[in-house]
Amino acid sequence: MIALSRPDVGRREEQLVLEVLRSGMLSLGPMVPRFEELFATYVGTRHAVAVSSGTAGLHLAVRAARLGPGDEVITSPFSFVASANCALYEGAEPVFADIDPHTFNLDPRAIEAAITPRTRAIVPVHIFGLPCAIEAINTIAARHGLAVIEDAAEAVGALRRGRQVGTDGNPAVFAFYPNKQMTTGEGGIVTTDDDALAAHLRSLRNQGRSDTGDWLTHDRLGWNYRLSDVAAAIGVGQVERLGEILATRAAVAARYSTLLEGVAGIGLPAVVDGDERSWFVYVVRVDEDVDRDGVMAFLQARGIGCKPYLPAVHLQELYRARGHREGTFPVCEAVSASTLALPFHTRLAEADQVVVVDALRDAIGASRRR
Ligand SMILES: Cc1ncc(COP(=O)(O)O)c(C=O)c1O
Incomplete structure (x- = not known):
């Protein structure tokens, strides 16, 4: 049998996981921020907010963009189902636009044609790790006042015209299931340069806890979308390599x-x-x-x-x-x-x-x- 896919984890990841296990801080310890800082540095953004999956990251990005019932979100029909489902979680409607036959990424002309008075956001996908035409998409979004959330689940380290995917001014969501280029077992991360958005995402992933960090103070509806320190340890080893x-x-x-x-x-x-x-x-x-x-x-x-x-x-x-x-x-x-x-x-x-x-x-x- 020749397997379709297989993660590449080695000694370094084992050593880091062991470090976490021995520390006693299996969640909310120092390994998650260490992973976030390493990842943000790798991509080249101010922040990276680690979450429990790519899907969780997409959901929180949609939530933070305040999309909801009556809003339409344009995305690619040639993707993993989470690119569209993230709109449904908030009661918004995924609207599909066709893809380019060469790159398999969203065709910007099809996006433009799919825009209605209800359109509020675009979720472009960098499918199979090939960057989409993000500058054309950003131009369309700016013209129509739309939010852009990049589904970069499959594209860690990809370069668009020499720039890292995730550095074009939009929140971008990466995913770390074991079939991905790098893994944390399960996990994801949202990159952004926006300080307020990063703080909001950190609250949403942690039960809507207040920005003051008080443990049992909840300012808003949130979720438990935290990444554990055990998973983050694997992630640190993976980013290093x-x-x-x-x-x-x-x-x-x-x-x-x-x-x-x-x-x-x-x-x-x-x-x-x-x-x-x-x-x-x-x-x-x-x-x-x-x-x-x-x-x-x-x-x-x-x-x-x-x-x-x-x-x-x-x-x-x-x-x-x-x-x-x-x-x-x-x-x-x-x-x-x-x-x-x-x-x-x-x-x-x-x-x-x-x-x-x-x-x-x-x-x-x-x-x-x-
Ligand atoms: C394009 C795309 N979007 C979103 C996801 C969701 O990521 P996860 O499986 O970590 O929830 C994946 C990966 O499975 C994906 O390939």
Whole structure:
């Protein structure tokens, strides 16, 4: 079996976790602020507010933007479901806009076309670690007076025109589930340069506790979205090694791209001049005359992990029940029906990549529609 994904945690993370366990301060101790400071320094923002998951971070960012019933939030249908669900948590309505067929990120023209008098915010996603057209999106948002919350869950360390994702003036949410470039087991973080927003987020994640820090004084409705110090310890080790982890992932991706060069019937991950993808997954797109599900069944029968990445959000049962149907976002639907993720992690051996590529070649040959 060649696994789809696998976290890269080592001795340093073990040592830091042990430090926390021995300290007796398993939550609300010094490891969370240490992790936050390291992460903020890495990205280049004034603040980073650690939370229990990427989804929790998105929810709090939506809450802090005061979005609610009657408000529309534009996001990508080609994403993980949390990018849209974060609006629903606050009673706001996710509104989808179609994606660019090359980058798989939101198409700014489609965003513009989706704006109504009720639109209050945009949640652009940096899908598969490829930065979206954030400057175009910020321009649209400024013209219409909209908030922007970046879903950077898959994009730690990605560069847009030389700038780190998360440094464009919007709150940005990163996620650390074990399939991500770096992990804390479960966890997420919100980056911002805004002092007041950071303080507000810190209160919201900690049961709405007062800004004075008094333990049993609650000023507002909040949640328990805290990250534990045990998880933060893993995060500290991961940020210390992030440069090396991202470089290794890029090398594994480059190896795939070389091995796949001569393989007919597929398209490789997009390259955007001037931008740098942070390699979250390695996703290929099969040609129109190839049955993607047939390819996946073939690979799985050979013990090769793969997944359809990603199913369209608006066609999930939750969103169908809200009235969404096929045919509304044709680019997303076509991409979604033809993409799959191949095994991808830092310790994937070249020999295994050769096995994957050989199997993929055979799978495509066996899955051509006649
Ligand atoms: C694009 C995107 N948004 C949001 C999330 C949610 O993060 P989490 O699983 O940590 O809640 C994820 C990851 O799962 C994601 O890939």
